[in-house]
Amino acid sequence: MPTHPLHDLSSRSRALASLLLITLLPAGCFRKKADNTVNAATVVQVNAARAIGRQVAVTLSETGSFVAEESSEVAPAVSGRVIRTPVSVGAFVKAGDVICELDHRDAELKLTQYKAQLAEAQASLRQAQSRIGLGTGNFDASRVPEVAAAKATYESSAAQARLAAADAKRYANLVATGDVSQSVYEKQRTQAETAEAQANASRQQYEGALNTARQSFQIVNSSQASLEAMQAQVSQAEKALADTTIRAPFDGFVSARPIAVGEYVTTSSSVATVVRMDTLKLQLQTPEKSAAGLKVGMPVTARVAAYGDRDFTGTTSALNPAVNPDSRSFVLEARFANSDSTLRPGMFASARVVLPGMENAVFVPKAAVVRDRTTDSNQIFVLDGGKAHLRVVTLGETENGSLRVLSGLTAGEMVALNKQSDLYDGASVAVQAGR
Template sequence: MLPYFYSRFAALGSTLFACLFLLQGATAHARDGVPVTVVEARRMPIFRQVPLTGTVTSLRNARLSPATSGLVQALNVDAGSRVVAGDVLLALDAELAALQLESAQARAEQLRNALQDARRRLSEARELIPQRSIAETAVRDLEAEVAEDEAALRQAQAEAGYQGALLERHKLRAPFDGVVSARLTDLGEWVAPGQAVLELVATDTVRLDFPVAEDFLPAIERGGEVRYSLNASPGETHTGTVATVVPVTDPGARTFLLRVEPGAGAPLLKPGMSVRATLALPADREGLVVPRDATLRYPDGRTVVWTVHSRDGELRVVENLVEPGLQFDGMVEIRAGLEPGTRVVVEGNESLQAGQAVRIRATASRR
């Protein structure tokens, strides 16, 4: 019976010792104060943020058409195929064009031989002139014949060149590097100039297009920064610059087109991707601001900021009911309820109580 009593007593003693140790730690923690991080409220220019939703578009997007009529004989690509400038994408039946080229080249060769013969006879005739063995009129006729043969040869060569170019135009080549976004024809179909057969999109040069309400047009400047993120990776934020503004693109909707360059270090962007952005526009005024982490919003609509004040040699917190204004770049405008230079709590403010003692563990740097 005694060993059991001693073991129970020892266990109770250990529990009491642990409680005393925790109570001592809690008392010391209360004496030192709750650790918090603070920053000074300050005045700065106020910006308003405009959320935008847009699309990644390509600088070059072409609907390709053949330069001549013909029957589709070869189709070397499909939607999604990546091509390089100069690649043959589509070929038409070129049998008749090849025969016409062969005929034109044969005609040019025939005239070339005739010209050589005419030049030979003219050269021989000129050698007989000093001997008065040939009439001058005959020499002039030979000169005219050579000139006519030269003109005929040039015409035949031009015709052969035309037929060669026409034969080459039976092949549709990629005008730039890109990806085939759509195939609009198939083998055996008859196509004609002006009829789109393929759509090609360049992927190496893209831009971000956003429709923006006309009210913001006067405040947007070329070269201004725009922060954006892709729906495919919403947690990553990137910075682009305003490239150009098209004032009127949709008169009915009263919107204009804002085009943004992705900027250096941009992620892999593909035409058609959805993108979200935030446009920061100056509000033409200064105001008192605090970091967003310094504000606590309650379900009843109140917004509170905790501030640190020295009282009786100790640092204690005070709850301040504030009137928030615009939010921008991680900051919140405070229209009423705070004074510039006041130290506000940005970390450790979730469970504070009015008048509670605190200790400053760090002072957040100003942005």
């Protein structure tokens, strides 16, 4: 059967390809072997240092966020339209500084009205007091002029009645002895009866004056009550006027001001949020197993990303007695002085609480640690027997320029300080002389 030209060409091509593969394969294998030989022969010269072991204070390391010790969403005590907002977000205010003003015209009008009514009540009271001669001191009806005059008239009439009665009695005795006539006696007796009637009338007038004075005193009491009621209304109006000016409750920074001029606010509205910054609290979620060793007053150091290796110092101030049943942790609070307002509420921090006792720790120079962003891990090359061995380590705090290694390294091991980019696990190394 004749061979097709295309089929024959395909067969020849496959044969050529097989021959080329056989030819190249040994060359490739030889090159790979040669490369490995070169790598094995390369010795990386590095600087090195030994991991140092020393005793340090026992610490509890946790993370948390700073919160303001005091934060107030300031609300107005009265409703009204905003006419002025003299502070902006970020401004520092002192206690009593104005942070918002409401329209105060209605409050001023009411205060003027109540002050006028108060003046009327004061005048009415003075008039009622003058009627009964009451200035200052307790009420005494006998000091009322009308009462005093009526009393004097009554006492005079009573004295005259007693005198006339005595004369009538004497004349009666004289009639019995025949020294005076019956007609003279009758005249004297009539005068005595008239004097007694006048005395009785004077007594009634005196009693009437007393009753009138007491009634007038009741009017004074009523006027006094009206005056006190008006004074209360004036005080309320003064407060309502003062409440149209909203002031900062304490020294701090304005973190929010959600209102603008022209808006109408009510007593449920927030016109600004003021946070106290001179002291902040750091809230740490702490595992319940650490509860036994913690107490108030322990020193705490914290770091935030914004300030790198700068340590901020504080003290534990509160331990929440309740443990979260889901996370098996509780909140530990620490107070940090912040007079320069370096720290801010909301900043995330890593913190260490210094506990009683000491423990062994391993430290290496910062240069020994390499951050591998691909695996998101910290790595160190340990030098042993002329070889570099890659270790993944867990880091702790920084102390005097050295990093604490929590796991992955033991004290006394030699670590590379440079050329980590040229090293790999198993690479040949030599420590440079004098290092």
